[in-house]
Amino acid sequence: EFATGSSMxxxxxxxxxxxxxxxVDSNxxxxxxxVILYAVGSEQVKGFAVTLVLGVGFCMYTAIYCSRTVMDVIEKNRWVSRFTMLRLMTRTSIDFIGAGKxxxxxxxxxxxxxxxxxxxxxxxxxxxxxxxGVGIEAVFKTSQSIDTVRSTLNSLELDDLGVSNLSLLPESAEKESRETGIKVAPNTHFMITTSTPHQDEIDAETYLRIVTGKIKExxxxxxxxxxLDYTFLEKAADSNEGTTNADAASTTVVNPQALDVSLVICPSMTEAALRSAIDGRWQRLxxxxxxxxxxxxxxxxxxxxxxxSNGASILWTFSTTTASREQVETVLGLMKSEMDASPYFPSSSTxxxxxxxxxxxxxxxxxxxxLVCIVIYMWFRFQHIVYGIAATVTLVHNILIVLGFVAxxxxxxxxxxFLQVNEFKIDLTMIAALLTLIGYSxxxxIILFDRIRENRGKSPLLTxxxxxxAINQTLSRTVLTSMTTLFTCAVLYFWGGDGIHSFAFALMTGVVVGTYGSIYIASTLLLWLIEMRxxxxxxxx
Known part of the structure; x- marks a missing residue:
């Protein structure tokens, strides 16, 4: 508007x-x-859908009303005489349609x-x-090559095996180092996934035990x-208040009437998990x-x-007045032998x-x-179905290429x-990324089609x-917004942690593909459809 000579x-x-x-159209x-995602999605996806709808709704409100109010106040008080915008390129006259085929x-x-x-x-x-199937996070004592891990697992003949290197955030690595007593090094955490064999009637929990056993072997x-280490706390003969046990490396008050045991568990366990482990062994015995x-x-x-001494946090003191030392020794001894023989798997899912x-x-x-709703809405908004078809075919094009990159x-x-490219898979996280990509693309x-409609005006023909x-007029804006979005996605991809790694990968590739698709594919398809009509x-x- 400033370029046309308009006042502030x-x-x-x-x-x-x-x-x-x-x-309004794009949001x-x-x-x-x-809304569709919420209507047909699972519980996890519904949470994402609610966040998406609320986020987009508030963004639309701030973009239309709040930004306008702020700018009106700035203009009225003459705090700024002119707004300027970074232009990555001057007015261009690139023949994008010529390169459409x-x-x-x-x-x-x-x-x-x-x-x-x-x-x-x-x-x-x-x-x-x-x-x-099952997914298991395995932790190694020293750094491992993903090729070595994958080749070793291939010998186990697991169905649809997937291996990805997990990058822990600094705070997560520090917490795990404190709990396990082992310094977390790069390339020590791997997520292993495998599908349940369909030819066998086996439930996921049973298959999880089979896979963990194979990984251990x-x-x-x-x-x-x-x-698990445990130490019986000795009583002091001349004290009614209890004594402290220096070997436990912490000040522990001993009840003279109870049998007290200091438990050193590596890694740490919650009270519920610890009680479940103790009660389970007692009941089995x-x-x-x-x-x-x-x-x-x-x-x-x-x-x-x-x-x-082994670096693990001393988390619990066990105290009982109903069991003898021999009974406690039997329970904790069984628990120790089984825990010490079990690999540490921080997380698993079935x-x-x-x-x-x-x-x-x-x-x-x-x-x-x-996709169907987008076709209907674009048909209604632009008063012609060709706009909806062109936009939807472009979205399908973008999704297919991103899925190809995933494959x-x-x-x-x-x-x-070295670029943190893992063996990505199609899961709920990936679907959420693709639906986000649909909105972004x-x-x-829509911005491009809106400018095309303005340029066409009342002309009976679209050329x-x-x-x-229209593409050249919106090119600077398109490239600038795509670069800022790509920068954000890159930060999430390299430093966002494993939970959103595949999500960021799909968005990062999708931003590039979506920008290319809007400029070349959507415009070319629109022209072809209009010319056919x-x-x-x-x-x-």
Missing amino acids: KMAIRNAFGRATSAI LTSIITG IAVLVSCLLILVGAAGVVARGKGIFGIDFGG AFKDSLVYNK VDEQKLSGDFRYTLKSVKEGVLA VGGSVAADTRNSAILAVLGS LSAYVTNYLG LNDT GKMINA QRAVVRSK
Whole structure:
């Protein structure tokens, strides 16, 4: 608006007047996606949908009303005489439509290569959310090559095996180092996923035990193991208040009437988990008729940060007045032998086949429903269905290429590991990323289509020259917003942690593909569809 010679006041009024429709259109389509996602998604996806709808709604409100109010106040008080915007490029006259056919051929080639990657990976491209199976986080004492880990696991003949290197955030690494007594080094945490064999009637929990046993057998002493040490606290004969045990490395008050034991557990456990472990062993011994009687006890949490000789935090003092030392020794001895022989798996998850099928169907319905609603809305908004078809085909194009990158990640992870490229899979996180990408890509496309509509005005024909002008006029804005979004996604990708690593990967590649798709594919498809309609009208006359 300033470039046309408008004053400050007129520039604000005209800019908001022209941009409001595009802002509403782009945000409403994202809200539609969120509503559909909430209607058909699982519980985890519904949480994301609520966040998406609320976030987009508040962003639309602030963009239309709050920003306008702030600028009106600035203009009225004359705090600023002129707004300027960084222009990455001056007025351009690039023939994007002329390169449209080449762009379409390149896109078809990328889609075909990606489709080949999807076919080659088969069911292995699905995460356990969609395929059913187990996921286990394994921790090694020393740094391991992902190739070594994968080749060792391949010998176990696990179905649809997936291995990814987990990058822990500094605070998570520090917490784990404190709890395990082992300094967390790079390339020591790996997520191992495998689908449940469909030919065998086996539930996910049983398969989890089978897989953890195979991992233990394959890597043996290379893994970090659980550890339990216990010390009976001796009584002082001349004290009614109790004494302290220096060997426990912490001040522990001893009850003269109770049998007290200091427990050193590595890594630390919650009280519920510790009680479950103790009660389970006691009940097993009772069932085997090795023990009998009443077994009541109390657990007292000792201040964290006090370290024993092996570096693990002393977390609990066990105290009982109903069991003998021999009985306690039997229970804790069994617990120690089993824990010391069990590898440390910080996290594990299981998904049954029926749950995975329901999740997969919900995700498909969410994506298809979003695309159908977008076609209808764009048809209504631009008064012609060709705009909706062009926008939706472009979205499908973007999704297919991103999915192709996800499929190909398994084949390049050995070469691009330094870029943190893992063996990405299609799971709930990836679906959330794709639906977010739909909203982002459509934003750029709507801005472009809105400018095309302005340039066309009341002209009965839409020409390639008009579309080229619209692309060049919005090019600086498109590139600038894409670069800022790409920068944010890159930060999430490299430093956001494993929980959103695949999400950030899909968004980062999707931002690049979406910008390319809006500029080349959407505009070219729109022109082709309009020309086909115009030729049909001429023939009918």
